[in-house]
Amino acid sequence: MNLFVFSHRPEASIFLQEHAYRTAPIMTERFYLADDRALLITGEHPIEIAARVSRALAFLGDNCSQVYHFGLALILEKFFVSNQPIAEIRICYGADGKNLWQKSFSLGTANGTDLISSSQRIRSLEDFIFFRRLAALADRETYAIAMACDEFGLRLRSAKYLIENSDAIESCRQIKNQAEQIAYELFQYAQNFTQSADAREENLSVPDGFYFTHSMRLKYRELLHILQKKYNLNTDEVLARGGMAEIKKQKLTPKEKGLHLLDALQRLLNPELYEIRRKYEESLAPLRNAGWKIDAAQSLEQGVLILSGKIANRHEQISMAQALLEYQDKSNDV
Amino acid sequence: MMFKKIFIEERVLEHEVTRRIRNKYPQAATEIIENYSDWFGRVRKPYLEKRDNLFLYLATKQGELVKPAPDAYGTPGEPHYYFLHSYNCIYECEYCYLQGYFQSPDIVLFLNYDDIFAAIADTGKKHNGKVWFHAGEFSDSLALNHLTGELPRMLAFFRAHPQFQLELRTKSANIAALLREQPAENLFVSFSISPDKYTRTIDRKTAPLNARLRAAAQLAQTGYSIGFHCDPIIYSPDAKKNYHELALLIKEMIGINAVAYISLGALRFAEESYRAARANYPESIMFLDEFTRGSDGKIRYPRPLRQMLLKETESAFLEVGFQKEQLYYCMEV
Ligand code: SF4
Numbered sequence: 297m298n299l300f301v302f303s304h305r306p307e308a309s310i311f312l313q314e315h316a317y318r319t320a321p322i323m324t325e326r327f328y329l330a331d332d333r334a335l336l337i338t339g340e341h342p343i344e345i346a347a348r349v350s351r352a353l354a355f356l357g358d359n360c361s362q363v364y365h366f367g368l369a370l371i372l373e374k375f376f377v378s379n380q381p382i383a384e385i386r387i388c389y390g391a392d393g394k395n396l397w398q399k400s401f402s403l404g405t406a407n408g409t410d411l412i413s414s415s416q417r418i419r420s421l422e423d424f425i426f427f428r429r430l431a432a433l434a435d436r437e438t439y440a441i442a443m444a445c446d447e448f449g450l451r452l453r454s455a456k457y458l459i460e461n462s463d464a465i466e467s468c469r470q471i472k473n474q475a476e477q478i479a480y481e482l483f484q485y486a487q488n489f490t491q492s493a494d495a496r497e498e499n500l501s502v503p504d505g506f507y508f509t510h511s512m513r514l515k516y517r518e519l520l521h522i523l524q525k526k527y528n529l530n531t532d533e534v535l536a537r538g539g540m541a542e543i544k545k546q547k548l549t550p551k552e553k554g555l556h557l558l559d560a561l562q563r564l565l566n567p568e569l570y571e572i573r574r575k576y577e578e579s580l581a582p583l584r585n586a587g588w589k590i591d592a593a594q595s596l597e598q599g600v601l602i603l604s605g606k607i608a609n610r611h612e613q614i615s616m617a618q619a620l621l622e623y624q625d626k627s628n629d630v
Numbered sequence: 631m632m633f634k635k636i637f638i639e640e641r642v643l644e645h646e647v648t649r650r651i652r653n654k655y656p657q658a659a660t661e662i663i664e665n666y667s668d669w670f671g672r673v674r675k676p677y678l679e680k681r682d683n684l685f686l687y688l689a690t691k692q693g694e695l696v697k698p699a700p701d702a703y704g705t706p707g708e709p710h711y712y713f714l715h716s717y718n719c720i721y722e723c724e725y726c727y728l729q730g731y732f733q734s735p736d737i738v739l740f741l742n743y744d745d746i747f748a749a750i751a752d753t754g755k756k757h758n759g760k761v762w763f764h765a766g767e768f769s770d771s772l773a774l775n776h777l778t779g780e781l782p783r784m785l786a787f788f789r790a791h792p793q794f795q796l797e798l799r800t801k802s803a804n805i806a807a808l809l810r811e812q813p814a815e816n817l818f819v820s821f822s823i824s825p826d827k828y829t830r831t832i833d834r835k836t837a838p839l840n841a842r843l844r845a846a847a848q849l850a851q852t853g854y855s856i857g858f859h860c861d862p863i864i865y866s867p868d869a870k871k872n873y874h875e876l877a878l879l880i881k882e883m884i885g886i887n888a889v890a891y892i893s894l895g896a897l898r899f900a901e902e903s904y905r906a907a908r909a910n911y912p913e914s915i916m917f918l919d920e921f922t923r924g925s926d927g928k929i930r931y932p933r934p935l936r937q938m939l940l941k942e943t944e945s946a947f948l949e950v951g952f953q954k955e956q957l958y959y960c961m962e963v
Binding site for chain 2: 373375386387389390396397398399400402407410429430522525526565566568569572573576593596597598599
């Protein structure tokens with residue numbers, strides 16, 4: 297589901313008309329839901345905006361995959377702005393008065409225009425000169441929306457109708473005809489803009505007869521991706537090289553099969569490293585059998601043996617000491 | 631390359647370099663500012679903006695102008711420092727640590743050369759023997775020298791202080807200014823290199839391997855001391871073969887005896903740079919292997935893998951005839 301965010305109602309008017317929105321159960325004055333989308337009108341104070349966008353995103357939860365913001369922006373520097381009436385935003389900076397916020401947000405349009413959101417209106421020449429050093433456009437709201445999206449791990453995309461004079465922004469909102477025209481142009485623009493950005497996560501199918509927990513699934517996805525690229529193979533070829541068919545035939549639970557498959561793919565990733573680790577684990581077996589607990593990964597990384605153990609009686613003391621004496625470090629044999 | 635905007639500190643407005651750069655980029659918008667640090671890195675500018683939204687700052691560097699280099703940075707057993715003459719780089723190596731270091735990829739050129747040389751002289755005085763000064767810890771030493779025109783003054787300073795070793799570290803072949811200058815034994819030009827398949831893919835926008843080696847050969851013939859940095863070494867099952875070929879190329883084009891040192895360093899990242907590189911180049915061939923956090927907090931190949939890689943690379947050079955004394959491991963733990 298996509299969430300469409302506007303700071304003022306006039307810019308949202310055509311969007312509201314064109315889809316069958318119903319009032320949401322929260323923020324009923326400003327939050328609307330349709331089958332595959334939601335629309336929020338935030339108001340223009342940054343704190344209100346951040347709070348309302350966050351509330352809407354919390355309400356939508358995992359259903360929301362992308363947030364769009366459409367609105368007006370003031371041109372600070374014509375030199376960097378194309379002649380089109382609407383510009384997509386590339387980076388959004390933020391400022392509170394002359395204090396610049398450290399964080400900036402990339403809005404995903406590689407060849408878009410940079411924008412700074414200022415908590416105060418930009419009216420004086422001094423303000424223009426100050427802010428145009430950073431960005432060619434200014435508004436009040438985008439930064440707060442982007443910040444809320446960032447908190448939810450979502451990337452915002454934004455397109456702005458461009459206005460040359462800060463007072464004109466108010467007039468555009470107040471003069472009905474103009475407001476409708478702008479809303480219409482934004483709506484038209486949104487049709488292509490939203491389609492091109494609808495990047496959904498590709499579905500990952502787990503092979504039949506195998507079971508992966510969430511973390512195993514992530515590992516599986518990562519290994520598949522790297523192996524495809526490393527050996528220039530497709531998924532089936534990677535799985536065949538990993539011996540999936542043989543693993544499937546084994547008398548194991550689906551989860552055990554999943555673990556075996558991950559292990560096989562890991563081996564495929566770097567057979568030399570896999571072999572070193574296997575030998576190292578082998579060399580640790582007598583220590584483990586004697587009761588020592590060993591952090592094998594850290595031991596191998598640091599080139600020291602990191603172990604701990606509990607000795608309950610004389611017999612354990614002797615066997616653990618014996619195992620230590622017999623242990624031969626293989627970590628430096630490479 | 632084009633700068634979209636040039637920020638100029640008031641105090642360098644009349645500097646010869648400022649004039650030259652403004653003439654060269656008349657279309658770039660200019661902003662006169664009091665202090666570069668009020669603007670550079672004040673807000674986070676995404677690294678890949680360097681491709682088409684690059685700003686240039688012409689500034690003066692205050693505060694610390696010379697810093698001790700990290701442990702295991704240069705040839706062992708001698709003091710190493712780097713001096714700050716610029717920030718950031720026009721190239722785009724996928725592993726570059728600058729992508730996680732500054733908040734901005736914009737280029738800063740410091741034009742107060744006399745202050746920098748004075749700081750070098752002060753630092754050098756603290757040592758009796760050889761002291762190394764590296765240019766280019768935060769940039770490529772030669773990539774922009776045609777713009778800054780800083781080399782003649784820099785080289786003259788080091789020629790006058792033969793106990794100070796200057797290292798100019800580069801991935802460029804921008805050596806015209808060096809060829810016009812008088813070489814000296816304490817003037818080292820070092821080239822960071824990798825097998826061709828890596829320089830072509832992940833050292834984006836840098837000079838091709840052959841151009842770097844040709845530049846090294848020309849400088850060696852002219853009398854400069856030459857070094858190489860095989861850094862970062864990227865794992866592949868045929869790493870040894872690739873480095874063997876590279877060692878042969880160096881032997882043929884430059885000659886074993888003309889090479890003062892070769893450093894070997896396996897691919898590694900500071901944590902921030904790792905995160906930035908993964909985001910900036912998610913499909914990079916650098917990420918086709920496993921990484922772990924080393925005991926120094928850096929993200930590295932697992933220890934057995936990097937030890938194997940370094941040993942194989944080292945033996946590739948030894949087999950071709952380079953001496954063990956010419957080789958050292960860089961930043962290895
Ligand atoms: S040449 Fe050096 S400083 Fe420049 S991008 Fe490459 S690694 Fe970074």
